[in-house]
Every structure is written in structure tokens, then in C-alpha cells.
Amino acid sequence: MKERLACYLPCLEWARQYDREAAGKDGLAAAIVTLMLIPQSLAYAMLAGLPPVTGLYASILPLVAYTLFGTSRTLAVGPAAVLSLLTASVLGPLFAAGSAEYNAAALLLALLSGLVLLAMAVLRLGFLANFLSHPVISGFMSASGILITLGQLKHILGIRADGENALQLLGALARGLPQTNLPTLAIGVASLLFLYLARTRLNGWLRTLGCTARVAGTLTRTGPVVALLLSVLVVWLFELGAAGVRVVGRIPEGLPSLSLPPLDAALTMQLLPAAILISLIGFVESVSVAQTLAAKRRQRIEPNQELVGLGGANLAAALSGGLPVTGGLSRSVVNFDAGAQTPMAGALTAVGIAITVLFFTPLFHNLPHAVLAATIIVAILTLVDLGALERTWRYSRQDAAAMAATMLGVLLIGVEAGILVGVGLSLLLFLWRTSQPHIAVVGQLPGSEHFRNVKRFAVVESPKVLSIRVDESLYFPNARYLEDRIAELVSEHPQAEHLVLMCPGVNLIDASALESLEAIGVRLHAAGIQLHLSEVKGPVMDRLKRSDFLAHFGGRVFLSQFEALAALDPQTTRRALGIRGQERASGSLPHQSTLQENDHEKRP
Amino acid sequence: MKERLACYLPCLEWARQYDREAAGKDGLAAAIVTLMLIPQSLAYAMLAGLPPVTGLYASILPLVAYTLFGTSRTLAVGPAAVLSLLTASVLGPLFAAGSAEYNAAALLLALLSGLVLLAMAVLRLGFLANFLSHPVISGFMSASGILITLGQLKHILGIRADGENALQLLGALARGLPQTNLPTLAIGVASLLFLYLARTRLNGWLRTLGCTARVAGTLTRTGPVVALLLSVLVVWLFELGAAGVRVVGRIPEGLPSLSLPPLDAALTMQLLPAAILISLIGFVESVSVAQTLAAKRRQRIEPNQELVGLGGANLAAALSGGLPVTGGLSRSVVNFDAGAQTPMAGALTAVGIAITVLFFTPLFHNLPHAVLAATIIVAILTLVDLGALERTWRYSRQDAAAMAATMLGVLLIGVEAGILVGVGLSLLLFLWRTSQPHIAVVGQLPGSEHFRNVKRFAVVESPKVLSIRVDESLYFPNARYLEDRIAELVSEHPQAEHLVLMCPGVNLIDASALESLEAIGVRLHAAGIQLHLSEVKGPVMDRLKRSDFLAHFGGRVFLSQFEALAALDPQTTRRALGIRGQERASGSLPHQSTLQENDHEKRP
Incomplete structure (x- = not known):
């Protein structure tokens, strides 16, 4: 019985041996991840077209849920760039961004995504993720990175420019260019430069200044938080809000209240396909990150139980005013490197974010959108790997065709259509290849x-x-x-x-x-x-x-x-x-x- | 050059050696097939919700087109039950049956289906037919047979009863039962009995009466034409038209005029998925019949060229007022048994039908719908093979699940939805099966x-x-x-x-x-x-x-x-x-x- 329970609640296993040493290591890792997660949460919520605070809400209870049900010891769950992009591309055509309906629909999407993941766990449908072949995922990631970057440029320029695909976005940006807000542009470019250097050079500089590798690494990771605080200071000092720099504005203080998102049968049917897509993509990404990290310590993750962990996290997000979540690559690597020993690090990160929400949200009133956009762009551009197309072409033209179709579909038609085109073409090519055996x-x-x-x-x-x-x-x-x-x-x-x-x-x-x-x-x-x-x-x-x-x-x-x-x-x-x-x-x-x-x- | 041409015009090959003996054999086969095709054409046009004469039109030029471009020497092309069912199920929800829009849309469907087949030939996409696995086709055929039978019962009863799936049809039949027209019912039941006995017993009786196997076989095949003529005589003698027996009515005399169906971009996009489905199903059925017959004489058919042959036949149908066509099993077997040597038998059949259209259509004025419905039911029930489900279950539960899903989908939702459910489930199960190798x-x-x-x-x-x-x-x-x-x-x-x-x-x-x-x-x-x-x-x-x-x-x-x-x-x-x-x-x-x-x- 106990074994059976441990199978569904993996936390029972590690909790038994939990000691002070592990708690110390988890606490340190949680502190570093918290500092990294604050700007990410705010930024990815903005990317999803939601109030920034929902990103923080999505980084509290979902982390606790994953701590209880997940099998990876180091996966850091929370809002993620591609899921936010998908959320925005699904809800954008249906409701006005910022409206109450839009926010409620995002919660419904998280709820559905959680239910889909749990249903996949119960029905053992994890194999469905196989439909998303590597070339399709890779093409999707690269194209998403480009699309997200194009979508965020409006915040750097301080203009309005919306669109569902790359062409529309480029057109809107070109039309909006004359209205560029110069103070916003200055802040945006400065942030981009600062974040880029923090990511690529800071570590080296700190090492030459005599820092140990560990200290240098930790300081490097605080780059986004430092950029955030600096920009708030600058906006406040020079009263740039009055100069047309768009800022986050008032964030409600206090923890999110628990409530079920409004259930609408028609909207549910409309969102279900997107929820399935979000679940599959979140699952594939999360499992591959978790597996990579687990292997380094010869640990194992159980894909089916991961469905439960991620499903629980998304349900928690839906109940506490968040947005769809999954395990993120950069955060998880930081968590791992910082020495996290157990999923307790995730729960402690949740405590860190909860404290932030309780006491520090007034700090973010003057936070410029341009800085959040810069955070997103610098993070997302690492996803863009156009060289993969050439490498895949050399290896297999059919796989390269599927990858190119996905990329073109995402860029020229839209996110969901692009994935469907890629998956459809993979299946067709697969059928063609196996239809003529030797x-x-x-x-x-x-x-x-x-x-x-x-x-x-x-x-x-x-x-x-x-x-x-x-x-x-x-x-x-x-x-x-x-x-x-x-x-x-x-x-x-x-x-x-x-x-x-x-x-x-x-x-x-x-x-x-x-x-x-x-x-x-x-x-x-x-x-x-x-x-x-x-x-x-x-x-x-x-x-x-x-x-x-x-x-x-x-x-x-x-x-x-x-x-x-x-x-x-x-x-x-x-x-x-x-x-x-x-x-x-x-x-x-x-x-x-x-x-x-x-x-x-x-x-x- | 000549070889190249022969590759695209297979008729050049056999035409070179065409002689009197072959012409005699082809002529005899054509005469028998013509007698069989007349009632079938009228009936399948009615099944498609079209004026009966369109079935005759679809049996003239399309046969000539197949003679020129097809590779099977004995395939008999023309209207077919399942294609007519698909046509009706696609057009039924869009237009009122019998309206000019409905008839024009059927021509557009044939045109699209012809273009799809030709595109598949040029792009070498014949492998797409592999998506339709045997269990899916078999389940579709059985369920279609049941659905067609239920749909034709209204003609036997002389009532109105329409519906898109089995439940709706059963409900409509139950509601209409009190309005049953007794003379119609009498004619319908008598025709069913006659046709059934002609199909199952007549051959044996004729043999005991001293007929040779050949003569008995030929006479048996004329059963439907005899039923047709007898019923016309009965209706005329007893003036049953006035007693509420629905008859075919006036059929325009003369050959169909050639014209392009009205092209409507929106309707084209709406009909395209159905046209693809019709093309694939027609192709799969036709190729399997052609291959079975070709093997008996150690001949070969070329699947890619068959796409051209069937594509040409459907284009011809669209241009001459017909409906979607394909190679039919029963007709082709009769053609083969009657000794057809070359596709010229098809062209000669076309001449027979043309003569019918020119001179004999007044004969069909008093032809009762009930007789055509009986023709359809007796022919279609041979497609229903519920035992296949049990046999497949014994062999492979996954394949049986795909078959059952297709059957239930066709019966309970509708024809197209049923096939899509079956194909989707086959792919899912396939992926599941190959996703866990040993x-x-x-x-x-x-x-x-x-x-x-x-x-x-x-x-x-x-x-x-x-x-x-x-x-x-x-x-x-x-x-x-x-x-x-x-x-x-x-x-x-x-x-x-x-x-x-x-x-x-x-x-x-x-x-x-x-x-x-x-x-x-x-x-x-x-x-x-x-x-x-x-x-x-x-x-x-x-x-x-x-x-x-x-x-x-x-x-x-x-x-x-x-x-x-x-x-x-x-x-x-x-x-x-x-x-x-x-x-x-x-x-x-x-x-x-x-x-x-x-x-x-x-x-x-």
C-alpha cells in the first residue's frame, strides 16, 4: 500500500531521508532561482497578453504541486516562453488582450491543459508526444523564437504593433516605426546590451576579477533582476512614465485567491485543441530537460508520473490565477547547478515568490515593458537554431522538409497551424518512406x-x-x-x-x-x-x-x-x-x- | 517517344493487336454489362440524390475515358454505391436534393475528384491510399451497406424519411411507417424477392432446366433489367402512378451536352476534403478489383496509371452531366466472365448506354423508385460482412478496434466522420504499437x-x-x-x-x-x-x-x-x-x- 502510494506521490520517497544538509542546499538553489524567476514570470505573463502578476501567481502553487507529484529532483516549473506564445496566439483572435474574458480564458486553458495531462497519465497516452518528432519540435522552437522576438520589438520601440504571423508583425512594426518613443528605445537597447553582456561576458570578467566560479556563476544569473531594479530606479528618478515609457503599473498586493475559472462549454470545446497542443509541447520540453538533468546524477524520471506532476501544476495554476506552466530549461539548469537536491527546492522557490508577491510588488510599479521585452528576447534567442536545418538536410532530406515546413508554417501562418503542418508532413513522409519496403x-x-x-x-x-x-x-x-x-x-x-x-x-x-x-x-x-x-x-x-x-x-x-x-x-x-x-x-x-x-x- | 506515349495511353498497346475475334468477345461482354449497368446507373444516381438520368450520362463518356487511359483490361467503370452515398452525405446538408444547385455541386464534386486523382498521379501520391487500412475500408463498407439499406427503405415503403446517420434514419422510418403506401410496398417487396432469388437461386434452376453454365450465368445477370421492365409494365397496366407509387417520371431524351460545371471558389474549398475522400476510396476499391481480375490472366495493372484512368473518367463525368464514378466489383466480374478481352469492351458498353439514352428513356417513365431501391439493397447487402469484425478481433485487437470505430462512426455520426475516426484511430494505434519496440x-x-x-x-x-x-x-x-x-x-x-x-x-x-x-x-x-x-x-x-x-x-x-x-x-x-x-x-x-x-x- 505504502509502495503504491509512493508511486503516485514520489515526494514520500525523498521526504523520508530529508535532512538539514539537503535543506541547506535546496534553500540556496531556491534563492537563486527565485531571483531569476521574478523577471521571467513577469515577462512571460506579458508575452501571454496577461497582467504581469499572473506570472508570479503561476510560480507559487504550481511549484508546490510539482514538488508533491513530480519525479524530477531538479526540474524548475513555471511560466515558459513557448507556452505563453501559444496562449497569446490562441486567445488573441478571441478576446481583447487585457480584458476580463481574456484573463478568464487563460485560466480555462491552464485548467484544460492540466486535465489533458492527467487524462494522458491515466490512459497511458504519453506516447502521443511521439507525434511531435524532433525536426518538428526543433523547427517550432526556432520559428517561435523569431516570432516572439518580432512580437517583443514593439515594447523596445514603445509602439503598438500586433500580428499573428511574421509578415503581419513586420508590416505593423514598419508602419509604427515613425512613432518610436525615444526614452523607451533607450531603455530597451540599454537593457538588451546589459542582459546580453551579462549572459555572455560577465562570468569571464568576474573570474578575472578574482571571483570563484561559483560566485561568478551566481552573480551572472542575477543579471535580469539587476536590470529590472536599475530600470525601475531610472524610471522613478527621471519620471520617464510621464515621457511615454510604458510601465507595469499597479500590481495588486497579496497572495492570489483560490477560485475555479468560469466554465463555458462552448469556449471549452474551442480551447480544447490548443490545450492538447500546449500539454504535448510542455510535456515534451519538460521531460527532455528533466531527463538530461536526471542522467547527470544517474537518477531517473518516470514519464507517466511526469504527466501527473505537470498536470497538477497546471491545475494549481488554473485555480490560483496563473497561466499554463511547464518545466523550463534555463531555470532548471540553474537550479541543478546551484545544488538543488530534491523537489523541495521548488517549494522553497514558491515561498520566495510568495514573499515577493506579499511585500515587493509596489517595487514593480515603475518597471518598463521594454525591460521585460529585453529579458524575453535575450532568453528566447538561444532557442533559435537555424543551423539545425542545414545539419538535418545533410542527414535526411525528409526530416529537413518536415522541419522547414514547420518553421515556414509557424512564421507565415501561425503557431498552431505551423505545428499541424509539420506533424502532418512528418506522418505523410513517414508513411511514404515505410510504404515501399525493400x-x-x-x-x-x-x-x-x-x-x-x-x-x-x-x-x-x-x-x-x-x-x-x-x-x-x-x-x-x-x-x-x-x-x-x-x-x-x-x-x-x-x-x-x-x-x-x-x-x-x-x-x-x-x-x-x-x-x-x-x-x-x-x-x-x-x-x-x-x-x-x-x-x-x-x-x-x-x-x-x-x-x-x-x-x-x-x-x-x-x-x-x-x-x-x-x-x-x-x-x-x-x-x-x-x-x-x-x-x-x-x-x-x-x-x-x-x-x-x-x-x-x-x-x- | 512512341514508348513514352504508350506509357500514358495504354490503349495504344492493345489497339495495335486488336482483331475481329477480340472485337466479338468484347462486344458480347459489352452487351451483357450494358443490361446490368442500366438499372445500376439509374439506382446509384437516385442514391446520390440526383435525377436518375445522370447515372446513364455517367456511364457513357467516363467509360470512353477509362478505355483510353486505364490499364486494367476488364475493369467496368461507372457510378458506384459507396461513392453515391458519399456524394449524398456531402451535398445533403448543403442543398435541397433535386435542386439545380445540388446537381451542379455533384458535377463540381466529380470535377474535383478527377483533378485530385490526376494530381495524385502527377505527384506520385498513390501511397496516400495506404492511410485507408483494410480494417477501416472493411468497416466502412459494412456500415455503408447498412446505412444505404436504411436509407432506401423509404422507397420500399413509399414514405419520406431522411437522416444523416443510422439513428436519424431509424427514427424517421418509425415516424413515417403509418403513411406506408401499400401498392409501393407490394412492388418493393416483390422486387426484393425477385432480385434476391435471381441472385441466389436462378442460376441453379436454369442449370437443372438444361441451360449451359454460360447461358444460365448470362440470364441470371439480366435479373435487374427484367425486374425493371416487369415493374414498368405493371405500373402502366394498373395505373399505379395515380395510386401513389412514385416513379422516375420524364427523362430528357438525347445525349448529354458537354459543359463545364459552374466553378465557385468557396464551394470548391468546401467540397475539396470530400473530393479527396471520394478519390481515395474510389481508387482503393477500383485498384483492388482490377488487380484481382488482372492476376487471373497474369496481366498487370499500373496503380499510378490507374489514377490517370480514373481521373480522366471523373473529369469526363463532370463535363457530361454525370456524377463521381469508379470501377465497380460486380460489373467488372461480369465483364471478365463474359469474356472481355480489352478495355474496348468498356467503350462498347458506352455505345450501348448511349443508344439507351437516345431511344429508350421513355420506357423508364413509369419505373418505380421502389424497384431501384430494391436493386440497390440486394446489391449492397453483399458488402455487409459483420463476421469480419469477429475474425479481425481474433487476429488483432487493435485492428478490430479500428474497424469497430469506423463502423460505429459511420453509423452513428456520418460517413465522412466515420472514416476520419477510423483513419485517426488506425494511425494512433499504429504509433502506439511501434512506439515501444522490443x-x-x-x-x-x-x-x-x-x-x-x-x-x-x-x-x-x-x-x-x-x-x-x-x-x-x-x-x-x-x-x-x-x-x-x-x-x-x-x-x-x-x-x-x-x-x-x-x-x-x-x-x-x-x-x-x-x-x-x-x-x-x-x-x-x-x-x-x-x-x-x-x-x-x-x-x-x-x-x-x-x-x-x-x-x-x-x-x-x-x-x-x-x-x-x-x-x-x-x-x-x-x-x-x-x-x-x-x-x-x-x-x-x-x-x-x-x-x-x-x-x-x-x-x-
């Missing part, structure tokens, strides 16, 4: 019991028996191809009386392929040819025995191809076996003229 | 260089080297599973220093799996384990060489697993090789306690 006509290697491809080896072919090897499982993507190919081969071998299908590479015959085999058997029969099978694997044979096929097809199932030929055309087989090894033609050249029955009849 | 930890069989599953054989495992065999290609459906599984296995083997992935069953590593392998390599490295590969197939290796993987992963690629172990843990490997065969424990029991390194250290 099928070879084989013959007997002289002097041996082996059968090889007649196009690659000088082999003996029986005039009466057509031997065909299939190098792939037989299932619906290739069932019809098999029919076509065998019809073609039979029409090329008018003298054949038997056809032996050699199945050493067949791991599965599904119902479609079984129907095809039956059709092939019937058609061959009508043409006066008997179908046989050879080298059928055990599990495939077990399944065939459960159908009527073996009783009706009229042929035999041979243990080996040699046995089949020995039974169906003993004369040719015995003669081929008798040819001594030395007489064999060198057999490695492709398309070498095959040693036909007639050929070696002429031999001495 | 992955085994292997060890060395004592006294040999072979490596087998530790769960099935008593083998020697190296404490330093973890050997893992994957029995499937590595691609996106299972890439993440591989990551999970290896993380799990590594956490179970804390002492491992090397991990060798044995790849004899890997036919492909796609970009997703490559990313996964890289991630696995990096994670293993972080955990102090080095990844290696062994027994990588040539084509897979060629592709890996085009990526950075081999340069970065830090491990080696061994030709065999034995070579890998000999290099990484020579001590254990040599010791295992030294164990004589006789000392081996019997190795066929699964889960037998494995012969660990420690175990045989204790041996003498």
Missing part, C-alpha cells in the same frame, strides 16, 4: 544453403520457384505495395509454379497485410501459382495460427528457404548445392549477371 | 561468440559493459521510448562503464532518433558511461557518416557485439568463451536465473 528476389548461393539477392550475387534461381524476401514488417502502410510488387514480379516470371515469401525480417503482419496476403494467395492461385512462406518468426506464426489464413492458402510454411526449395524443386537445389565454393563467381558486385539455371547447365 | 539486455552465451537476451538464456554479463539489442528501426515513434528505456536500464546497472547498442535489427535511424542517440550519448557521458554501437547495417552507417554524431559521441562502432566486448572487457569475454559447451546451463527457459560473472567465478 523486396528482393533471392536465389541460392552455389555450394551453400544460403539465399541472397539476385541483383547483388551470382546465385542459382529455380525456374519453377520464385523466391522473394521482404525486409520489413508487413502492415497497412506497405500492404498494398506488397500486392503491386508481387503482381509485377509474377508477370516477369511466367514459368513460375510456386512463390516462396521469405520472412526473416517480418516482425509483424497486421490485419491489412493479412488481407493482402490472402488476396495475393487467391490471385496467384488463379494464375496457377502456389504461395508458400518461409522463415516466419515465432510471434508472427502464433498470430497467423489464430486466423483462417494457414488453413486456406493451400501452401506450406517452411522453416528455411533452403528447405522450401529442397521440397519444391529438389533437382535445381541439389545441383546448386553441388557446385563447389571455388567455382562461385565473386559475389559482391551489384547487378552482376546472375548465374541462371541455364548458365551452369553449360558448365563442364 | 529492447533486450543481452549477454554472451558461454563458449560462443553469440549474444542473447539475458531473460531467455543463461548468459554471461560483463559487469563493466551493458549490452543492449534493439529489435526495430529507430525513428520518431520510438525515439523517446529508447531514451526512457536506456535511462531505466542504466539506473539498474550502477557499475556500468560502457553501453554497447547492438543494431542488427535497425534498418533506419531518422533525424529524431539521431537526436535521441546524441542526447543519450551526452547523458551517459555525464553519468560516466561511454556509448558504443555494434553491428550497424551499411546504409544506416552511410547516413550516420553524413552527420556529426560519429565525430562527437566519443565511442566506437564495432563490427560485432563480440568484438565490442573483447575490446571493452577482454577478461570477462575470454573467460566466457572458455566455458565449454557442455557446461552451459540449458538455455531455453525464459527468466531463468542468469549466469552472472559472480556465479561462475565460484565454479571449480
